[in-house]
Amino acid sequence: xxxxxxxxxxxxxxxxxxxxxxxxxxxxxxxxxxxxxxxxxxxxxxxxxxxxxxxxxxxxxxxxxxxxxxxxxxxxxxxxxxxxxxxxxxxxxxxxxxxxxxxxxxxxxxxxxxxxxxxxxxxxxxxxxxxxxxxxxxxxxxxxxxxxxxxxxxxxxxxxxxxxxxxxxxxxxxxxxxxxxxxxxxxxxxxxxxxxxxxxxxxxxxxxxxxxxx
Amino acid sequence: xxxxxxxxxxxxxxxxxxxxxxxxxxxxxxxxxxxxxxxxxxxxxxxxxxxxxxxxxxxxxxxxxxxxxxxxxxxxxxxxxxxxxxxxxxxxxxxxxxxxxxxxxxxxxxxxxxxxxxxxxxxxxxxxxxxxxxxxxxxxxxxxxxxxxxxxxxxxxxxxxxxxxxxxxxxxxxxxxxxxxxxxxxxxxxxxxxxxxxxxxxxxxxxxxxxxxx
Numbered sequence: 001x002x003x004x005x006x007x008x009x010x011x012x013x014x015x016x017x018x019x020x021x022x023x024x025x026x027x028x029x030x031x032x033x034x035x036x037x038x039x040x041x042x043x044x045x046x047x048x049x050x051x052x053x054x055x056x057x058x059x060x061x062x063x064x065x066x067x068x069x070x071x072x073x074x075x076x077x078x079x080x081x082x083x084x085x086x087x088x089x090x091x092x093x094x095x096x097x098x099x100x101x102x103x104x105x106x107x108x109x110x111x112x113x114x115x116x117x118x119x120x121x122x123x124x125x126x127x128x129x130x131x132x133x134x135x136x137x138x139x140x141x142x143x144x145x146x147x148x149x150x151x152x153x154x155x156x157x158x159x160x161x162x163x164x165x166x167x168x169x170x171x172x173x174x175x176x177x178x179x180x181x182x183x184x185x186x187x188x189x190x191x192x193x194x195x196x197x198x199x200x201x202x203x204x205x206x207x208x209x210x211x212x213x214x
Numbered sequence: 215x216x217x218x219x220x221x222x223x224x225x226x227x228x229x230x231x232x233x234x235x236x237x238x239x240x241x242x243x244x245x246x247x248x249x250x251x252x253x254x255x256x257x258x259x260x261x262x263x264x265x266x267x268x269x270x271x272x273x274x275x276x277x278x279x280x281x282x283x284x285x286x287x288x289x290x291x292x293x294x295x296x297x298x299x300x301x302x303x304x305x306x307x308x309x310x311x312x313x314x315x316x317x318x319x320x321x322x323x324x325x326x327x328x329x330x331x332x333x334x335x336x337x338x339x340x341x342x343x344x345x346x347x348x349x350x351x352x353x354x355x356x357x358x359x360x361x362x363x364x365x366x367x368x369x370x371x372x373x374x375x376x377x378x379x380x381x382x383x384x385x386x387x388x389x390x391x392x393x394x395x396x397x398x399x400x401x402x403x404x405x406x407x408x409x410x411x412x413x414x415x416x417x418x419x420x421x422x423x424x425x426x427x428x
């Protein structure tokens with residue numbers, strides 16, 4: 001049985017806090033208050049303080065949080081203070097977009113290789129990431145000491161690719177397909193579901209319409 | 215001031231329930247229990263029942279939920295029982311991937327036009343969606359009666375594009391850039407932050423490591 005992760009919404013908000021705190025640091029600020037962060041993100045200050053508390057940091061009354069220590073606390077909590085080697089499987093449009101996403105480097109995520117079965121893609125580079133044949137996956141994952149795999153293959157290939165990744169020693173899978181992957185208990189999977197975000201947008205639209213007709 | 219949306223994690227889970235319930239319907243099942251849905255998604259049954267309750271539906275003891283009525287309740291709650299016209303701005307890799315995402319049709323999302331400023335892309339089609347010049351955006355949005363815009367442009371253009379969209383009458387923006395968009399109170403924005411999912415993956419990895427070393 002896998003450990004249950006509590007405070008999921010708080011964890012999901014931490015990257016947006018980090019983004020703002022980094023901006024404050026770049027502006028030369030020494031302290032940042034929970035209220036300022038809350039205003040930027042349209043959240044309640046009490047919520048921001050609760051969320052930040054999970055990293056173990058406590059603000060000072062009137063001054064707020066020391067910017068450098070706060071950044072370090074969040075990054076350490078998320079494990080983003082250590083660089084992680086990742087491979088990407090499926091060099092299609094989504095895979096290409098992810099390889100080009102600048103933000104990942106800030107988060108300690110280093111995509112070191114991509115894999116595809118399309119001979120036209122094998123041997124090319126996408127945003128500086130070399131595309132290898134899927135047949136070399138097991139060998140490359142071990143050589144590159146990658147622990148994370150980003151899966152962006154068409155859904156019908158997702159489970160087979162996952163089996164190869166687990167066999168090769170991958171312990172964390174970021175799943176962008178719309179199927180639920182079967183993995184051993186020792187492997188963690190984060191499934192990205194675009195529909196969740198669209199559901200949120202729709203519920204906000206409905207709430208807005210109801211407000212306007214009231 | 216915008217209305218605050220409560221039950222965010224519940225709303226975010228509804229699409230995954232819908233996916234399973236649809237499968238049950240395709241298998242010819244008349245009823246589905248909260249426990250079965252919970253097992254599929256590694257959730258607690260009580261959580262599933264609470265989440266489904268926000269749509270107004272209540273299960274029957276021992277039988278569970280009537281499949282057809284449950285699907286209808288979720289779809290109606292999300293507004294997915296009515297087709298929405300959407301435009302996409304930024305026909306890069308991510309935009310192309312989104313245009314090709316099969317799941318959206320199930321959710322009543324119809325991407326009717328894409329826009330880009332690249333002359334090489336204008337006039338082409340991506341997954342059956344025509345790419346228009348950004349200059350025609352205002353005219354097209356009105357003609358096509360689109361209410362939703364999906365923004366996948368490079369971040370530095372995101373606010374300008376947003377201003378154009380709001381001016382053209384768009385009331386809901388699905389923001390895939392990493393900047394916070396300024397919009398009037400009458401416009402809703404859902405920001406997709408890939409970093410949130412990566413944060414979850416990292417916290418799960420850490421929890422797993424701690425479990426193994428205990």
